[in-house]
Amino acid sequence: VSGDPVELRAFGLPGVPEVRPGDDLGALLAEAAQRAGGLRDGDVVCVAHKIVSKAEGRLRLLEEIEAGPQAVELARQAAKDPRQVQAVLDESAEVLRAERGVLICVTRHGFVCANAGVDASNAGAEGVVVLLPEDPDASARSLRAALRERTGVAPAVVITDSFGRAWRLGQAEVAIGVAGLAALDDWRGRRDADGRELTATAIALADEAAAAADLARGGKDARVPVALIRGLGAHVTADDGAGAAALVRPAVEDLFR
Amino acid sequence: VSGDPVELRAFGLPGVPEVRPGDDLGALLAEAAQRAGGLRDGDVVCVAHKIVSKAEGRLRLLEEIEAGPQAVELARQAAKDPRQVQAVLDESAEVLRAERGVLICVTRHGFVCANAGVDASNAGAEGVVVLLPEDPDASARSLRAALRERTGVAPAVVITDSFGRAWRLGQAEVAIGVAGLAALDDWRGRRDADGRELTATAIALADEAAAAADLARGGKDARVPVALIRGLGAHVTADDGAGAAALVRPAVEDLFR
Numbered sequence: 272v273s274g275d276p277v278e279l280r281a282f283g284l285p286g287v288p289e290v291r292p293g294d295d296l297g298a299l300l301a302e303a304a305q306r307a308g309g310l311r312d313g314d315v316v317c318v319a320h321k322i323v324s325k326a327e328g329r330l331r332l333l334e335e336i337e338a339g340p341q342a343v344e345l346a347r348q349a350a351k352d353p354r355q356v357q358a359v360l361d362e363s364a365e366v367l368r369a370e371r372g373v374l375i376c377v378t379r380h381g382f383v384c385a386n387a388g389v390d391a392s393n394a395g396a397e398g399v400v401v402l403l404p405e406d407p408d409a410s411a412r413s414l415r416a417a418l419r420e421r422t423g424v425a426p427a428v429v430i431t432d433s434f435g436r437a438w439r440l441g442q443a444e445v446a447i448g449v450a451g452l453a454a455l456d457d458w459r460g461r462r463d464a465d466g467r468e469l470t471a472t473a474i475a476l477a478d479e480a481a482a483a484a485d486l487a488r489g490g491k492d493a494r495v496p497v498a499l500i501r502g503l504g505a506h507v508t509a510d511d512g513a514g515a516a517a518l519v520r521p522a523v524e525d526l527f528r
Numbered sequence: 529v530s531g532d533p534v535e536l537r538a539f540g541l542p543g544v545p546e547v548r549p550g551d552d553l554g555a556l557l558a559e560a561a562q563r564a565g566g567l568r569d570g571d572v573v574c575v576a577h578k579i580v581s582k583a584e585g586r587l588r589l590l591e592e593i594e595a596g597p598q599a600v601e602l603a604r605q606a607a608k609d610p611r612q613v614q615a616v617l618d619e620s621a622e623v624l625r626a627e628r629g630v631l632i633c634v635t636r637h638g639f640v641c642a643n644a645g646v647d648a649s650n651a652g653a654e655g656v657v658v659l660l661p662e663d664p665d666a667s668a669r670s671l672r673a674a675l676r677e678r679t680g681v682a683p684a685v686v687i688t689d690s691f692g693r694a695w696r697l698g699q700a701e702v703a704i705g706v707a708g709l710a711a712l713d714d715w716r717g718r719r720d721a722d723g724r725e726l727t728a729t730a731i732a733l734a735d736e737a738a739a740a741a742d743l744a745r746g747g748k749d750a751r752v753p754v755a756l757i758r759g760l761g762a763h764v765t766a767d768d769g770a771g772a773a774a775l776v777r778p779a780v781e782d783l784f785r
Contacts, residue, residue, distance in 0.1 A: 276540025276746040276755070283533025368783045375783060383695035392729075433729070437694040437784035438640035439702070440777045441712045441732030443739075455698045472649075472690070474742070475698030482700075482739035485731070486760060489533040498533070503743060520697045526625045526632060527694035527784045 279502035281487035282307070283495040289395065292328035297417020303497055310418065313504020314426035317484030319496035320447055321393055321401055323410050323430050329402040330394070331358050345369055355391065358400050362387035367528055378403060381519035382447060383528075384434045404430065407448025408514030415450040415511065426499075427451035427507045430515075431481040437527055444485035446477035446518060450511040452503070453477075454518050475518055476506055536759035538744035539564070540752040546652065549585035554674020560754055567675065570761020571683035574741030576753035577704055578650055578658050580667050580687050586659040587651070588615050602626055612648065615657050619644035624785055635660060638776035639704060640785075641691045661687065664705025665771030672707040672768065683756075684708035684764045687772075688738040694784055701742035703734035703775065707768040709760070710734075711775050732775055733763055 284303040290296060300318065304310045324330070338346065338353035342360055346353035349372040356374070360366070363376040367383065376387040380403070388403035404410045411428040419425040430448030435441075446454060454477035484498035522528060541560040547553060557575065561567045581587070595603065595610035599617055603610035606629040613631070617623070620633040624640065633644040637660070645660035661667045668685040676682040687705030692698075703711060711734035741755035779785060 276542065276752045277744055279536075279538040279740065279744045281536040281538075281740070285533065370783055371781075373783070433731070436732075438777050438782060439732060439735065439775050441730045441735070441775060443700075443732045443735050445696070473698045474690070475693075475696060475700045476743070478696065478698070478700050479739035479743050482736035483536065483538070483743060486733070486736050486740060487534055487536045495533045518696050518698060520695050524628075525695060526627055526630070 277502045277505070279483065279500065281483045281498055281500045283488045284497040284499055285495055287322065287495075287497050290322040290325040291395075292325060292330065294326045295417075296322060296326040297414050298421065300414065300497060301418055301421040304418070304422065304499065307499065310422050310424040310426050310499075311501065312424060313501070313507045314424070315429060315452055315480055315484075315500040315503050315507065316414075316418065316426045317429045317431055317481060317498045317500060318414065319488070320388075320403060320407065320430050320432045321390070322496045323404050323407070323414070323448070324401045325395065327404055327410065329404055331400050331402065333358075333398045333400065345374065348372075349374070355389065355400055358402070359386045359389045362389055362402055377522075380407065380447070381516070381522075382434070384432070388432055388447075403432065403447060408450065408516055409448075411448035411450035411514065412511045425451060425509070427503070429477055429480055429484070431484060433485070443478075444481040446475075446481045446515045449477045449515040449517075451507055451509075452480065453506050453508065453512060454515050456506065476503075477515060477518065534759045534762070536740065536757065538740045538755055538757045540745045541754040541756055542752055544579065544752075544754050547579040547582040549582060549587065551583045552674075553580060553583040554671050555678065557671065557754060558675055558678040561675070561679065561756065564756065567679050567681040567683050567756075568758065569681060570758070570764045571681070572686060572709055572737055572741075572757040572760050572764065573671075573675065573683045574686045574688055574738060574745075574755045574757060575671065576745070577645075577660060577664065577687050577689045578647070579753045580661050580664070580671070580705075581658045582652065584661055584667065586661055588657050588659065590615075590655045590657065602631065605629075606631070612646065612657055615659070616643045616646045619646055619659055634779075637664065637704070638773070638779075639691070641689070645689055645704075660689065660704060665707065665773055666705075668705035668707035668771065669768045682708060682766070684760070686734055686737055686741070688741060690742070700735075701738040703732075703738045703772045706734045706772045706774075708764055708766075709737065710763050710765065710769060711772050713763065733760075734772060734775065
């Protein structure tokens with residue numbers, strides 16, 4: 272992969288309508304891209320997970336959830352709806368921290384984030400929570416295949432969410448599902464500009480792409496869940512690749528759990 | 529601040545020469561921007577910290593460092609040069625973890641990163657380590673003032689470094705010094721697209737800008753330490769603002785130390 276500087280362009284794709292369970296999201300994305308002048312080889316389509324989850328029906332009605340004792344207790348401490356906490360627990364492999372109204376969870380995919388990604392904002396209706404996709408890498412592969420089918424071009428697809436971080440304030444957009452982009456660009460063993468071996472550098476390309484897309488999509492009040500990044504073609508692969516799973520730090524190698 | 533989608537452009541500014549202590553980095557950046565067509569209002573100039581540190585003389589010669597007992601012991605465990613470990617300790621307010629050859633430190637600025645940001649790669653010579661700037665927000669303000677002086681335009685300036693993350697593999701570029709950009713875009717109290725109040729969303733804009741710049745700068749083998757981002761003008765302020773200090777999570781609020 273070339274390390275040369277590139278000109279990157281990132282822009283929101285307006286006109287994606289409110290997504291409902293069962294909608295053909297691939298078709299909606301293809302239409303939005305078409306209106307923006309069409310897809311090109313090497314494009315990266317970044318999609319906020321919320322519309323992927325909605326299309327896949329990954330929604331729960333709070334009224335259909337019965338909170339168990341752990342959810343009731345955690346909800347009491349955090350001043351939250353116990354049914355929403357139960358939804359969080361149902362999506363969690365492990366709760367790392369439950370303090371100050373915040374639940375930091377390991378999702379079943381291995382991601383570490385607040386509330387296991389379960390969120391009521393932009394859910395489309397009161398009393399509804401949106402979950403992360405069941406298998407976001409599979410969702411990305413499927414959207415990529417649908418885009419290829421409809422447009423003849425196979426852009427990389429990155430499904431994103433806003434995660435908080437240890438140590439730093441604010442959320443940053445990260446990749447939770449990837450197809451066709453090297454999520455991790457591994458420079459270990461390669462050399463720096465002085466010819467000195469780089470010992471421990473792997474760049475989380477897909478997370479950086481997610482961040483760039485977030486800047487282009489505008490704020491959370493602007494309903495633009497999709498952005499296109501042009502200029503990363505050197506990292507876009509014909510194969511779907513290892514996906515965002517490559518970004519999950521194995522628990523045994525993680526010093527901060 | 530408008531939440532509308534924008535078209536973002538990010539591109540490397542080639543032609544910044546090898547930087548040495550005492551160089552006028554503001555002048556070098558102004559010239560590089562001029563060659564790329566000049567600065568415009570609302571531009572964000574992202575600068576890899578290494579050239580800022582070099583211009584500021586934030587370098588140490590290993591041969592001039594005497595390792596103390598703690599450095600010797602940590603270096604033994606990690607198979608590192610004890611003098612380099614001493615340089616890390618000298619830049620650290622606290623060592624959070626020392627395991628598996630990795631030192632995760634809190635820098636005197638409050639940043640949490642490997643080796644307190646002390647790095648030998650791209651240092652320009654063997655036996656030299658590069659430190660983080662003494663006060664990266666002040667460095668950013670100073671570069672902004674120099675650019676304003678020389679070009680009549682006051683772009684935002686973001687000084688960046690690659691940090692590893694808890695829980696996720698790979699490094700991502702983050703902001704360590706900021707002038708003229710809202711480092712943290714606080715959406716708390718504002719409403720989502722459904723009109724529902726957003727309870728806990730603040731976006732680490734400056735970190736996302738750093739990430740976008742990193743994608744545009746190319747790989748660590750391409751000596752392009754500067755990138756320009758165009759399209760974030762809605763977040764660029766006349767005041768220098770609170771800087772990257774706004775991104776430091778106070779230790780007492782941090783669940784992962």
